[in-house]
Amino acid sequence: MTPLAERIHKLRTRIGKACEAHGRDAGRVELLPVSKRQPLALIQEAAALGFGRFGENYVQEGVQKALEAPSLGFVLIGPLQRNKARHALASFQEIMTVDRPELAERLRHLAAELEVVRGVWIQVDLWDEATKQGGCTASGAEAVFRALDSDPRLPVQGFMAIPPPEDAQAFQAMAVLREDWQQRLGRPLRLSMGMSGDLEEAIAAGSDQVRIGTAFFGSR
Numbered sequence: 314m315t316p317l318a319e320r321i322h323k324l325r326t327r328i329g330k331a332c333e334a335h336g337r338d339a340g341r342v343e344l345l346p347v348s349k350r351q352p353l354a355l356i357q358e359a360a361a362l363g364f365g366r367f368g369e370n371y372v373q374e375g376v377q378k379a380l381e382a383p384s385l386g387f388v389l390i391g392p393l394q395r396n397k398a399r400h401a402l403a404s405f406q407e408i409m410t411v412d413r414p415e416l417a418e419r420l421r422h423l424a425a426e427l428e429v430v431r432g433v434w435i436q437v438d439l440w441d442e443a444t445k446q447g448g449c450t451a452s453g454a455e456a457v458f459r460a461l462d463s464d465p466r467l468p469v470q471g472f473m474a475i476p477p478p479e480d481a482q483a484f485q486a487m488a489v490l491r492e493d494w495q496q497r498l499g500r501p502l503r504l505s506m507g508m509s510g511d512l513e514e515a516i517a518a519g520s521d522q523v524r525i526g527t528a529f530f531g532s533r
């Protein structure tokens with residue numbers, strides 16, 4: 314086994330154990346590799362092992378990789394400035410960091426202009442960390458939903474978050490938020506949370522997608 318295949322195997326085992334411990338179906342937890350600052354050759358190696366979509370943090374880097382490897386899919390998991398929204402929408406399959414109504418409005422305008430359909434995720438930060446990582450409050454999420462106005466070009470997939478590590482309550486708060494909105498909208502929504510260090514807590518709280526960088530690709 315290559316080092317990459319070995320790391321993926323270990324990850325699958327971790328995910329499997331966490332699912333088993335919490336009565337969840339491992340087939341329902343997506344492993345999204347985070348390829349920021351990783352070379353294209355390694356990403357291609359992961360693609361050969363069956364991974365078709367990768368998370369990127371920086372618009373410029375992701376746009377470049379998407380150009381160089383058009384057969385791969387990239388999703389944006391890092392902060393998005395309005396002036397980069399056009400590039401982002403053109404190159405990424407999904408935007409996972411919609412966290413303010415102005416950005417949502419800009420994306421709607423551009424999606425219509427470019428005639429594209431892109432899944433979007435609302436990034437929330439319920440912990441008042443005021444980090445540079447982005448994310449809106451629960452009421453902010455409401456404003457983003459309103460701004461998106463169920464635009465068929467930007468279907469909302471669910472919520473994305475970076476809860477503080479080892480804070481089980483923070484992960485639970487995400488589950489509650491998701492449940493509330495599922496009730497309101499009458500349809501399922503996904504939760505994207507959990508990284509290399511905390512995927513177990515995330516899966517325990519119902520995460521549907523873990524975003525894994527270092528445990529997948531190695532250090533960067």
Ligand SMILES: *Cc1c(COP(=O)(O)O)cnc(C)c1O
Pocket residue numbers: 347349370390391475508509510524525526527528
């Ligand atoms: C870098 C990053 C990840 C992956 O982090 P690791 O700790 O390397 O697994 C996941 N989500 C976001 C938003 C990131 O920026």
